[in-house]
Amino acid sequence: MASPYSLPAVLNPPMTGREAVVDALYRCTTAFDTNDVALFDSAFMPDGVFEVNGRAMTGLPEIHTTGLALIFSVDTTHMVTNMRVNMGPGSAGEEKEAKLTATVLSQHFAAGKGMELGQKNLMGGTLYGAELIKDTDGLWKFKNLQIKATWAQGDWSVVGGIFHEQ
Template sequence: MAQPDNLREITPREAVADALHRCILGFDNNDRELFESACLKDESMLVVAAGFIIQGWTSISDFMSRLFSLVTTHFITNIRVQFNDESNTAHMSAHAIAYHVRADDAFKQEDASYTAGCLYFIDLIKDDTDGLWKIKKWEIKMQWTTGDRAVLHP
């Protein structure tokens, strides 16, 4: 079921957090359009994860394509939002547990998944064209992992 990009009647803090929710729902529902609605789609966007840096929307989009071939479930909690001095920028942190499994293995009895416990540190900017908050920088700090790393990093 398609999710709306823009929710009505939410507080400013909820609107910032909604960028992460759109991103994660996009992954978990295999809804690339919803995922993209959460991202600043230009060459200044940055993802820092597990010791590597991905700069620019083109590279990030290519990298994230891997997630859309998997079955994923992300649990996000402990979201904290801090507005910067300018009203159009914010910082958010969150905890995440992310489950990843190949589609062919999703219902197998034996465990073939890759699971990660992470901290997210996210810088966001409000997009004047659609009024939505967008992820500009996403730092993913891995705290622990279990399972087959090749599921996510072949």
């Protein structure tokens, strides 16, 4: 069931240009924070690649069982900033490809523990780099999303230690 904090993938009025590309990252990170699988899927091509600190997951089934299973098992908040978008030309001048970069600050707590004082937590600063395409449904979606942690503060055990060594 969708969270009351998630809006539908297709917004009204429709977005165009860079705003529509950026919305793919907003859909993705909002899905992380609200455990909204449908919203996450609206941001990825079915055969997309999701890479975290060098560990690649290919296709939505693997991304769901490896990446989302971890992210959805913790309480998170992702704050996205410093986004830049470079649009690529398509046929007849219509933009069909784009690249995006962003900086993301994320906070992680064990599920259900985020509001309890003194809990272990992990905060991280990350760089996001992505290649996107405009899908037949009109939404921009990730072909490839790379996340690289540049720093972390706290306890890696909150996220099972996964992705720390890479």
